[in-house]
Amino acid sequence: MPHYVVRSIDRADPDVIAALRTAGVATTHEAAGRTGLLGPEIQARQAGTAIGGSAVTVSCHPGDNLMIHAAVEVCRPGDVLVVTTTSPSTDGMFGELLATSLAARGVLGLVIDAGVRDVAELRGLGFPVWSRAVHAQGTVKASPGSVNVPVVAAGQLVRPGDIVVADDDGVLVLPIAAGGTVAEAAAERLANESAKRERLAAGVLGVDLYGLRPLLEELGVRYVDRLPG
Template structure:
């Protein structure tokens, strides 16, 4: 890519169908269905309980301690998007609060994922605007340094591209290329059906070691059942 700072207007978003399926599946099941790829590190975590979102990523690369480019990114957002904010070096400053959330809600944005910090957390919860963040920190920021919008970024060790499908819930955050949406959604739906059947079997008292046929494996690994240790 040409060096410099950019606000990229055009984003190739995934179709809404696969996004809806992956939202219903949730992060854990979607991650398994995707082949255990795309998961952000656990440092970025839910700052409320029970929120589940899935949408298309609008990515932001900011200078640490500076939220100028978040303001620039709001204009690029549309209904169903999720804002993904990173900084060019580690930062836990509160780069996002209730005023920016108000702007994003007006555009139909579903939530925020950031590898930095947020503040006004009580107000964000009251507004029903979910955030996944590395930190909650009252430290304010400036608006002075250039960055970019809708370029590939790395959040909590995971590459996130503009237009990627982002799924976020209490278990964490998953980012997948939009092109993989139909494939992963189909696999997730299949896993959900299988899990429903397994849940019924386990609820009936069948043990996991029998359902998953693990006794031969335990024996092969040298695990012995004894009544007492000598």
């Protein structure tokens, strides 16, 4: 099987990416028709951080981070590195030194379907990561892989240049072509949620705001003061 490091990829409009980052993973997921989420096993390793960028994808041999080092060279400011392995792995394939190298090239963060280590140092650097595991198990640099090829991370297809949005709620990816439409839909949802938030804060009940009382009745849900003796 051939292995490649692809130097040039298409990237989405930075304004579209920024709008989706502002909307956040949950709202963007809804606006995209509930598509694009990576599985919940990919967890944020810091709190309160949100990023949006273009995917630089990496396919590695498990327990081997050679191709992550190879990927650094083709990264640009505003990218997000998305790393997968060819079979399941929780080894700590990424740590402080690689983060330092990526940060120097303007990379916004890492999404990895494997493990990371040096977590305290990563937080100190302000370099956000989303990973399957935190594991001190070291890796080697010996096996070929590829950079900027389609990969599957936590059940989700990720193509080079895809829009990546990540925050405390998880990680979502979108094709470049869908970005503008989803950003518009996300903005509409945010405006709608703002109006609902004001009404809920004023004391309006969700069952009334969403018109749920007829549905409850239809489903046979009864309101009683006490359970029958």
